Amino acid sequence: MQRRNFLKNSGIAVAGFAVVPTANLFAGMADTKVKIGIIGVGLRGQNHLELLLRRKDVEVVAICDISERMLASAKEIIRKSGKKMPEIFTGDVFAWKQMLEKIQLDGVIIATPWEWHKLMIIGSLEAGVEYVGSEVMIGTTLEDHWDVVKAAEQHKAQVMMLENVCYRRDVMAVLNMVRQGLFGEIIHLQGGYQHDLREVKFNDGVNPNGHGVEYGAKGFSEASWRTEHSVHRNGDLYPTHGIGPIAHYANINRGNRFLSLCSFSSKARGLHNHIVKQGGENHPNAKVIFKLGDVVTTNIQCANGETVLLQHDTNLPRPYSLGFRVQGTEGLWMDLNKGIYIQDKSAKPHQWDTAKEWLDKYDHPLWQRWSKDTEGAGHGGMDFFVIHAFIESIKRKTETPMNVYDAATWSAITPLSERSIALGNQTVEFPDFTGGKWMYEKPVFSLGDAY
Ligand SMILES: NC(=O)c1ccc[n+]([C@@H]2O[C@H](COP(=O)([O-])OP(=O)(O)OC[C@H]3O[C@@H](n4cnc5c(N)ncnc54)[C@H](O)[C@@H]3O)[C@@H](O)[C@H]2O)c1
Numbered sequence: 001m002q003r004r005n006f007l008k009n010s011g012i013a014v015a016g017f018a019v020v021p022t023a024n025l026f027a028g029m030a031d032t033k034v035k036i037g038i039i040g041v042g043l044r045g046q047n048h049l050e051l052l053l054r055r056k057d058v059e060v061v062a063i064c065d066i067s068e069r070m071l072a073s074a075k076e077i078i079r080k081s082g083k084k085m086p087e088i089f090t091g092d093v094f095a096w097k098q099m100l101e102k103i104q105l106d107g108v109i110i111a112t113p114w115e116w117h118k119l120m121i122i123g124s125l126e127a128g129v130e131y132v133g134s135e136v137m138i139g140t141t142l143e144d145h146w147d148v149v150k151a152a153e154q155h156k157a158q159v160m161m162l163e164n165v166c167y168r169r170d171v172m173a174v175l176n177m178v179r180q181g182l183f184g185e186i187i188h189l190q191g192g193y194q195h196d197l198r199e200v201k202f203n204d205g206v207n208p209n210g211h212g213v214e215y216g217a218k219g220f221s222e223a224s225w226r227t228e229h230s231v232h233r234n235g236d237l238y239p240t241h242g243i244g245p246i247a248h249y250a251n252i253n254r255g256n257r258f259l260s261l262c263s264f265s266s267k268a269r270g271l272h273n274h275i276v277k278q279g280g281e282n283h284p285n286a287k288v289i290f291k292l293g294d295v296v297t298t299n300i301q302c303a304n305g306e307t308v309l310l311q312h313d314t315n316l317p318r319p320y321s322l323g324f325r326v327q328g329t330e331g332l333w334m335d336l337n338k339g340i341y342i343q344d345k346s347a348k349p350h351q352w353d354t355a356k357e358w359l360d361k362y363d364h365p366l367w368q369r370w371s372k373d374t375e376g377a378g379h380g381g382m383d384f385f386v387i388h389a390f391i392e393s394i395k396r397k398t399e400t401p402m403n404v405y406d407a408a409t410w411s412a413i414t415p416l417s418e419r420s421i422a423l424g425n426q427t428v429e430f431p432d433f434t435g436g437k438w439m440y441e442k443p444v445f446s447l448g449d450a451y
Contacts, residue, residue, distance in 0.1 A: 034394045037062035037086075037105045039096045039120050040112035041074035043208060043221050044135055047378045048109050048162075049074055051387045053081040058391055062103045064089040064096045096120060100127035107131035107394050109162070113225040118144040125155040131400070132159045133390045136240040137411030138404075142431070145408040145415075149433050152404040160390055160400035161407035163244035164378075165322065167385035170355070171245045172364035172446065174326055174333050178249050180362070182342055184330030189249055191242030191324045192311030198274040201227040201314075202285075213279035227271075230292040234265050235418030236312040237292065240410045242322055244402070246308055249326055253405050254441040256304045258430040263417035265293030270315030290315075298417050300430070303438075310413070333358075365449035385451075392451035401445045408433040 036052055038045055041063050052058045060078070063086050065071050071090060078085055089099040100108070100123060108124040110117055110132065118139040124132045138161055139145045152159045165171060177183060200222050204212030208221045215227035229237055250256050268290045275285045294315040300308040311323060324335040331342035339352030346353045366385060367374075373388075374381030393400040412431065420428045432438065 032395065033057060033059040034391055035059050035061045035104065035106045036109060036391075037064070037099055037103055037107075038109045038111065039064045039099070040110060040116075040135075041065045042067065042070050042111060045109070045111035046070070046074055046077060047383060048111060048387060049077055050081075051377055051384060052109075052391075053078065053083050055387075055391065057395065059084070060086045062087045062089060062099050062105065064099045066090060066093055066095065097123060097127075100124055100129065105129050107133060107390065109390070110134040114229070115140055115225070118148055121148050121159055122151045125151045125157050125159070128155075130157050131390065131394045132157065133162050133387075133400075134159065134407070135162050136238070137161070137414060138407045139411065140415065142412055142415045142419075145412045145433065146431075149404050149408045158393065158400045159404040159407055160393070160402050161240065161244075161411065162386045162390065163240050163402060163410065164382045164386040165241040166244045166248060166402065166445070167366070167382040167389075168245070168380065169363070169367050169382070170335060170359050171324065172367060173359040173362045174324075175245070175248055175446070176362045176364045177333070177358065178326065178328075182330065182345075182358075182362070183326060183328030183332060186250060186306055186326065186328045188307050188309070188327045189246045189325065190309045190311075191246050191322055192309075192313065193236075193238040193241050194311055194313040194318060194321045194323055196316065196318050196320070197222075197226075197314040198270065198317075201230060201271065202274065202278070210278075213275045213283055213285055215285065230271060230290050230315070231288060232291055233414075233418060234268075234291045234293055234296070234421050235263060235414050235416075236296045236298050236310055237414055238312060238314070239298070239310055239413035239417070242310050242324075243308070243410045243413060244406075245324065246310075247406060247410060248443070248445050250302055250304070250306050250308070251443050252302070253409060253434050253438045254443045255438070256302055256306075257432060257434070257438045258308075258409060259301045259303050260427050261298060261300045261413065261416045261420060261430055262425060262427040263296060263298040263420040264425050265297075265421045266295040268293050268315070270294045270317075274315075293421075296417065296421070298413065298420075300413075364446065366446055366451075369449040389451045399444070401451070405434045405437075 052060050089095040108129050110120045117134050121132050121134050138148050199210035202213040203223045205214050205218050205220050215223045271290045296312040298310040321336050326333045333340045338355045340355045340358045341352050374384040377384035389401050
């Protein structure tokens, strides 16, 4: 594919919110393969790799990682796919820069530890890559988020955060219902990340889940980096799975925006108790003091008057739940009790309908069209869509359905919640990364069945 100039020459406002009409997009593109490079082929990067290898319109031309073990697994996946082995970059923590200098890429996918995302996104943009897909989140500090937004604007390039929960089937059916006005005017939204990660944060350095209570240099996969964030930081460390869908329900950055935020943190017991229970009280990690409260609760006020409640709960025993609640003047959905209630439409007043009946009826057109292609894709199929959207945007030379402003807004909740907690639960102002454009823009996410 052509590089940077196609966007500039075509006059498409990629750093803004313009969308290219879908007609006349594919003339002469039947044989075009999108050239992708992946930075980080750990457990998440390997999921993306598998999905990319399944596609006829993609060529994975380069991969980069610093772990021999992860690279060996990635190579095995590529061999099994029968596709050509990409060029491999490794050897030091900046090998990705060599990849970006040497290989012409239409898009880069980044699936490394959080603290690398900003550097790798900006490095990709500076190397002339037009489309960057970053795993959650795009930075750690507020400054990081501003830097990424400014770099995307400067380079007129697309930065899409690969927030897959936005594509969960029930989440999308509810989006369809919201857009058709079934819940009335939206008043309040809830969501979060409520996932017992104790066996992800600690393992034996060999297995990705549990079998030991090591972390850092002795841990494997996320235990080797993610746990440090629980030692040093107290805030909502993983807001995007909850806030992404909520932002679409509330048209955030498209007629609405987050105005302010206030967070509370409980005491921290779960990780210490886990270490003692699994490793004994004499294990060296039993002395570690964790800063992250077990349950962090965040309230957000929106410009159009809605309130949002987010929860981050990863250190205690509990079954997985994102805890969505979408409530309007006519009714509500709650994912945990699998219930929907719509005034005058539900079977009985004051009683929940089984959500499934409604979700089936309002199944989103994207799922209706592509559900066969989601088979085998991670997280119940939703991972297919996020990669699909990224690749289709590159092919169409258009803006990604979730853009850099969404990415910055959603992931900035982490440093803002840290600030609020550090200030004794003060309400902090939410920055407007769009610079006022939120007032004029319209929703673009998944309006049809294309991507
Ligand atoms: N959206 C989801 O559902 C989902 C699920 C899991 C993980 N994630 C996100 O994906 C990202 C990666 O998580 P993971 O579970 O794959 O972690 P992981 O530890 O398994 O993989 C990270 C990989 O990055 C590599 N790496 C680290 N520094 C590097 C560098 N400087 N250059 C090249 N490679 C480097 C590591 O060697 C490792 O292979 C994180 O942002 C995580 O939050 C998202």
